[in-house]
Amino acid sequence: MSETPRARPGIGRPQAEALVDLGAIAHNTRILVEHAGDAGVMAVVKADGYNHGALPVARAALEAGATELGVATVTEALALRAGGVSAPVLCWLHAPGTDFARAIDAGIGIGVSSPRQVVEVADAARSAGKPALVSLKVDTGMNRNGVGADELDACLDALVAARRAGDLTVHGLFSHLVSADVPADPVNDMQKRRFDAAAESMSRAGIAPRVRHLANSAAALTRPDMAYDLVRPGIALYGLSPAPDVGDFGLRPAMTVRATVVLLKRVAAGEGVSYGHEWIAPTDTTVALLPVGYADGITRHLKNRYEVSINGRRYPAVGRVCMDQVVVDVGPGRPDVDEGDTGYFFGPGDHGEPSAQDWADTLGTINYEVVTGIKGRVERTFQDDIS
Numbered sequence: 001m002s003e004t005p006r007a008r009p010g011i012g013r014p015q016a017e018a019l020v021d022l023g024a025i026a027h028n029t030r031i032l033v034e035h036a037g038d039a040g041v042m043a044v045v046k047a048d049g050y051n052h053g054a055l056p057v058a059r060a061a062l063e064a065g066a067t068e069l070g071v072a073t074v075t076e077a078l079a080l081r082a083g084g085v086s087a088p089v090l091c092w093l094h095a096p097g098t099d100f101a102r103a104i105d106a107g108i109g110i111g112v113s114s115p116r117q118v119v120e121v122a123d124a125a126r127s128a129g130k131p132a133l134v135s136l137k138v139d140t141g142m143n144r145n146g147v148g149a150d151e152l153d154a155c156l157d158a159l160v161a162a163r164r165a166g167d168l169t170v171h172g173l174f175s176h177l178v179s180a181d182v183p184a185d186p187v188n189d190m191q192k193r194r195f196d197a198a199a200e201s202m203s204r205a206g207i208a209p210r211v212r213h214l215a216n217s218a219a220a221l222t223r224p225d226m227a228y229d230l231v232r233p234g235i236a237l238y239g240l241s242p243a244p245d246v247g248d249f250g251l252r253p254a255m256t257v258r259a260t261v262v263l264l265k266r267v268a269a270g271e272g273v274s275y276g277h278e279w280i281a282p283t284d285t286t287v288a289l290l291p292v293g294y295a296d297g298i299t300r301h302l303k304n305r306y307e308v309s310i311n312g313r314r315y316p317a318v319g320r321v322c323m324d325q326v327v328v329d330v331g332p333g334r335p336d337v338d339e340g341d342t343g344y345f346f347g348p349g350d351h352g353e354p355s356a357q358d359w360a361d362t363l364g365t366i367n368y369e370v371v372t373g374i375k376g377r378v379e380r381t382f383q384d385d386i387s
């Protein structure tokens with residue numbers, strides 16, 4: 001389009017990229033370590049590190065002061081071990097028939113949520129020839145995973161029996177909060193009381209937990225009284241606020257989603273753009289085509305309600321989001337954009353781009369879903385700091 005080609009920093013990079021700033025992961029970890037006081041920090045790297053890459057995130061967080069790692073499944077935990085991570089790892093979401101023996105063999109901590117799971121883990125320990133390292137997950141009000149009040153005694157009995165048989169070590173007690181993003185919600189205090197009561201019950205049964213943990217990111221940052229022995233942050237590690245109404249806590253978003261402008265095109269006034277011609281050019285203008293679409297997690301629900309930053313300026317999306325492509329209007333006259341330039345979709349804002357939180361607000365969802373939603377052909381790359 002322009003007669004004088006400029007330097008094109010985008011050339012040679014993936015045409016669609018999720019750049020993960022490991023320096024930001026380290027920075028956010030240090031903030032969490034500071035808030036944790038005497039408590040340890042379990043970095044939650046489930047769902048492939050909230051889609052940031054579990055292994056690199058785990059290494060960066062451990063280096064910056066996290067003391068252990070948390071994931072949902074045995075498979076995720078084994079992947080950390082296979083990647084050479086030797087730090088303590090806990091996993092807590094298991095279908096019947098889960099291969100606990102492999103987890104026990106790999107020294108992975110297992111969170112149990114029912115008497116049946118205690119028995120399964122004990123059986124697996126016998127076939128592994130080694131006691132399991134078990135933490136009890138109690139349900140203090142979420143009514144989701146975790147052992148409920150009606151089964152707590154049965155679970156404690158099962159734990160006591162299995163411990164006596166030498167099949168397991170009772171390591172921890174943990175639970176998950178319902179409304180930690182609303183720090184003043186009384187449900188937080190109710191859960192804390194129930195959690196303390198569960199710890200008491202364990203002590204009375206002769207299996208006092210060595211490590212108690214209740215706080216997710218939001219509680220880790222707003223409720224120091226809930227830190228206990230360990231906090232269990234996820235989203236804050238990735239630099240997104242767990243309680244956007246409260247603040248950003250000095251966190252730095254770690255993921256930047258960007259793509260290369262593949263084509264510029266003049267569009268005459270009155271011409272429509274993309275499927276269904278939902279957008280008609282009001283004037284003669286130029287549009288820029290970017291090679292990401294709903295197959296890459298640029299959800300169709302965004303419609304035109306987002307902007308892409310190119311060379312530090314925001315341009316409005318026009319027309320429908322397609323499977324592979326989106327289009328932005330770079331305006332009438334000589335465009336300030338070249339083919340090969342980089343379009344920034346969301347990130348920390350260093351290039352004038354919106355935040356994942358902005359996308360969440362637009363979509364009526366949470367920042368967690370925005371970063372975990374990026375997929376398809378977007379290539380993940382890593383950098384210690386974005387320049």
Ligand SMILES: *Cc1c(COP(=O)(O)O)cnc(C)c1O
Nearest residue numbers: 044176216217218232233234235
């Ligand atoms: C996902 C998860 C966390 C982390 O929650 P964030 O809100 O991301 O900090 C902590 N504990 C459990 C049990 C979880 O499932």
